[in-house]
Amino acid sequence: xxxxxxxxxxxxxxxxxxxxxxxxxxxxxxxxxxxxxxxxxxxxxxxxxxxxxxxxxxxxxxxxxxxxxxxxxxxxxxxxxxxxxxxxxxxxxxxxxxxxxxxxxxxxxxxxxxxxxxxxxxxxxxxxxxxxxxxxxxxxxxxxxxxxxxxxxxxxxxxxxxxxxxxxxxxxxxxxxxxxxxxxxxxxxxxxxxxxxxxxxxxxxxxxxxxxxxxxxxxxxxxxxxxxxxxxxxxxxxxxxxxxxxxxxxxxxxxxxxxxxxxxxxxxxxxxxxxxxxxxxxxxxxxxxxxxxxxxxxxxxxxxxxxxxxxxxxxxxxxxxxxxxxxxxxxxxxxxxxxxxxxxxxxxxxxxxxxxxxxxxxxxxxxxxxxxxxxxxxxxxxxxxxxxxxxxxxxxxxxxxxxxxxxxxxxxxxxxxxxxxxxxxxxxxxxxxxxxxxxxxxxxxxxxxxxxx
Amino acid sequence: xxxxxxxxxxxxxxxxxxxxxxxxxxxxxxxxxxxxxxxxxxxxxxxxxxxxxxxxxxxxxxxxxxxxxxxxxxxxxxxxxxxxxxxxxxxxxxxxxxxxxxxxxxxxxxxxxxxxxxxxxxxxxxxxxxxxxxxxxxxxxxxxxxxxxxxxxxxxxxxxxxxxxxxxxxxxxxxxxxxxxxxxxxxxxxxxxxxxxxxxxxxxxxxxxxxxxxxxxxxxxxxxxxxxxxxxxxxxxxxxxxxxxxxxxxxxxxxxxxxxxxxxxxxxxxxxxxxxxxxxxxxxxxxxxxxxxxxxxxxxxxxxxxxxxxxxxxxxxxxxxxxxxxxxxxxxxxxxxxxxxxxxxxxxxxxxxxxxxxxxxxxxxxxxxxxxxxxxxxxxxxxxxxxxxxxxxxxxxxxxxxxxxxxxxxxxxxxxxxxxxxxxxxxxxxxxxxxxxxxxxxxxxxxxxxxxx
Numbered sequence: 001x002x003x004x005x006x007x008x009x010x011x012x013x014x015x016x017x018x019x020x021x022x023x024x025x026x027x028x029x030x031x032x033x034x035x036x037x038x039x040x041x042x043x044x045x046x047x048x049x050x051x052x053x054x055x056x057x058x059x060x061x062x063x064x065x066x067x068x069x070x071x072x073x074x075x076x077x078x079x080x081x082x083x084x085x086x087x088x089x090x091x092x093x094x095x096x097x098x099x100x101x102x103x104x105x106x107x108x109x110x111x112x113x114x115x116x117x118x119x120x121x122x123x124x125x126x127x128x129x130x131x132x133x134x135x136x137x138x139x140x141x142x143x144x145x146x147x148x149x150x151x152x153x154x155x156x157x158x159x160x161x162x163x164x165x166x167x168x169x170x171x172x173x174x175x176x177x178x179x180x181x182x183x184x185x186x187x188x189x190x191x192x193x194x195x196x197x198x199x200x201x202x203x204x205x206x207x208x209x210x211x212x213x214x215x216x217x218x219x220x221x222x223x224x225x226x227x228x229x230x231x232x233x234x235x236x237x238x239x240x241x242x243x244x245x246x247x248x249x250x251x252x253x254x255x256x257x258x259x260x261x262x263x264x265x266x267x268x269x270x271x272x273x274x275x276x277x278x279x280x281x282x283x284x285x286x287x288x289x290x291x292x293x294x295x296x297x298x299x300x301x302x303x304x305x306x307x308x309x310x311x312x313x314x315x316x317x318x319x320x321x322x323x324x325x326x327x328x329x330x331x332x333x334x335x336x337x338x339x340x341x342x343x344x345x346x347x348x349x350x351x352x353x354x355x356x357x358x359x360x361x362x363x364x365x366x367x368x369x370x371x372x373x374x375x376x377x378x379x380x381x382x383x384x385x386x387x388x389x390x391x392x393x394x395x396x397x398x399x400x401x402x403x404x405x406x407x408x409x410x411x412x413x414x415x416x417x418x419x420x421x422x423x424x425x426x427x428x429x430x431x432x433x434x435x436x437x438x439x440x441x442x443x444x445x446x447x448x449x450x451x452x453x
Numbered sequence: 454x455x456x457x458x459x460x461x462x463x464x465x466x467x468x469x470x471x472x473x474x475x476x477x478x479x480x481x482x483x484x485x486x487x488x489x490x491x492x493x494x495x496x497x498x499x500x501x502x503x504x505x506x507x508x509x510x511x512x513x514x515x516x517x518x519x520x521x522x523x524x525x526x527x528x529x530x531x532x533x534x535x536x537x538x539x540x541x542x543x544x545x546x547x548x549x550x551x552x553x554x555x556x557x558x559x560x561x562x563x564x565x566x567x568x569x570x571x572x573x574x575x576x577x578x579x580x581x582x583x584x585x586x587x588x589x590x591x592x593x594x595x596x597x598x599x600x601x602x603x604x605x606x607x608x609x610x611x612x613x614x615x616x617x618x619x620x621x622x623x624x625x626x627x628x629x630x631x632x633x634x635x636x637x638x639x640x641x642x643x644x645x646x647x648x649x650x651x652x653x654x655x656x657x658x659x660x661x662x663x664x665x666x667x668x669x670x671x672x673x674x675x676x677x678x679x680x681x682x683x684x685x686x687x688x689x690x691x692x693x694x695x696x697x698x699x700x701x702x703x704x705x706x707x708x709x710x711x712x713x714x715x716x717x718x719x720x721x722x723x724x725x726x727x728x729x730x731x732x733x734x735x736x737x738x739x740x741x742x743x744x745x746x747x748x749x750x751x752x753x754x755x756x757x758x759x760x761x762x763x764x765x766x767x768x769x770x771x772x773x774x775x776x777x778x779x780x781x782x783x784x785x786x787x788x789x790x791x792x793x794x795x796x797x798x799x800x801x802x803x804x805x806x807x808x809x810x811x812x813x814x815x816x817x818x819x820x821x822x823x824x825x826x827x828x829x830x831x832x833x834x835x836x837x838x839x840x841x842x843x844x845x846x847x848x849x850x851x852x853x854x855x856x857x858x859x860x861x862x863x864x865x866x867x868x869x870x871x872x873x874x875x876x877x878x879x880x881x882x883x884x885x886x887x888x889x890x891x892x893x894x895x896x897x898x899x900x901x902x903x904x905x906x
Contacts, residue, residue, distance in 0.1 A: 276729045314767040321791045328781045338774045
């Protein structure tokens, strides 16, 4: 679900003008609310992968699967969506990557409905339903005192949700996480729920709980069987490391890799390496990663990021049947980064770029602002755009850079023209942004998608 | 080194006929010996990978690297070539895969020399020298009583070795193992050494020690620091499981994968998963694998084989910098096997084919004789030969088979024309074969390669 921004419109009842050709979808005023938030797909850096383990699962069309919480040793309620290890992510900036979502509640709606990029989707999807149920449950429990003067929204009201991306789809980014986080946040606002939304978002899409914060966010796996302590917290705000740059390398739509018929449940059940990783490797790495971020230690951050990405994919391969997310292009990108770093090892600090891969072949590469131009030049050199070279780089402006002959020699790779479709340059960003401009609404006064939304 | 067969010719001194245009290279009779053996590249099934860990290393142009023996906790003499875990392999039949090697000792040779497929190679290669030194040391220690009537060969004699493959090179098969095993065996015969040749072969190319036996062979890692107990032993002879078939899928020479700049030493140093694997996973798997072989339990054998192949490659990926041997074609082959097995799960026993990958993208697939034809048909279907369809299948005859519509549907993969260059069908084979036919010698009476050798 590509949910990114929910439109907050107080007094939506003002929109009960009848739309020609369609029966008015909502009437009355009090009680109708919609919330708009701007969110973004999140990208997982350290690959301390509870969230991504879970997300790997959600990207597969399987419902109701959950990996066990290893420490408790027991099976968990499949709806709780609890991870087997903690994880950390970096929230990206919405100027480059955002989705817009409008959600409207109305007593006149007869059913929950969902539109993604103009297409109506199945709202019965278990994760969405779990998210809705959870927010409605919280709303019943905890009404905010802020809106005491407004009549309470009936919890039986149905919701319409519409969502659109501002970047090309099929980028393979973590849109579902952003979506559920946004939905959770929006519904919470609408219902006046002010409690920790980690649980709501988490039940929709595990790592979505991290999308509720900007900057650097940790998802603490928690120990309790009921998951109450499995929450997200901000490790450092987006302003903490302004030099950090993030490049998303979107690979060409190659033949679909062998995919993951296994799913993450199977990983936990069949991979000895995964259990060992969760129990013996991740805890220390989490602490180390948090330290690197707080100290702005790029070399440490870079090495940990790459090693953990690789270890995650190693455990996918150790699953039976195996899961393969990395394509040949993914591996060539990894090789490029290692060559780039090794080259710089001669004259400068060794670690200048770091890759990480989620549940797909697209790469996320971290650099500092003083290196990003040279790295983009190296990417162009090894992965020359097949066409439309002007459109190869999107997002933040990145100046041109010349590659030294030494670096070209270090990048001793046969070029792969067109293997990378485009690159999005971005940086660390804030969490959900509430917007009040009604022109940004994706749903019209009738609760249906506006033309072109 | 592609050493496979050394020519045993008693009384080679009979060849002291002068060759026109070349000075006679050896004269006299007593003392000149050459040994011929037929060996074969070996392929590692269970991927219980001490041997292949080591071999991964030897396939890299690095000398003198060795992984620690994990249990002893100390660094080993780099020449001892000791593994961090035990391993098991299946020796293949030389009718399908063999290399021929001739070795000649003569007091008239002025230097050790080596020819591979007609090209002279560097005999100073450390592993070859280690092998030679070891056999000469053993010869000094233990002279066989068999040749008491012959004057002892001087251990200062130099050796000429020539080797040729009977299958196309660049098949990525474990030729170095066969080569060193052959050399060890041959030199031992020449020098009358009858002790366990594990050590000699092992020091040339770790897993070569397994090539000294036919059938199913275990390389016991051993515990001693001096490596004396790191030896190979036969688990079951080649006659034990006559229904077993082995298919070698040679993939096209795709762009070279990112390769392993790291090497196995780096794996041991940087991969937490590898240490865990060696210590906590392999021992039990070895026992289980030996049990499956002895019981001819194909489903058990198959699952273990695939899981261990995957785990090996998982630890390669967990190395830093990472090592990637599997290409996209490799993964499509894995997917094919899983689909093939899942399909059969409806009506027959589930596990009917098993893949394993060594330090390269080529696949080795095990099936039983009642399934091999159907599997080959499935390979042709998903990986149609780009050209020369007649030459696609080499080795043992495999009859045509029709794929059912259900199976075609199960193999729901976009075909990859030409991704597999050819397939070699073979079976379990015996160990070294001594041949006495002088016509098979690759070196002439002058000790130089014959024309066309």
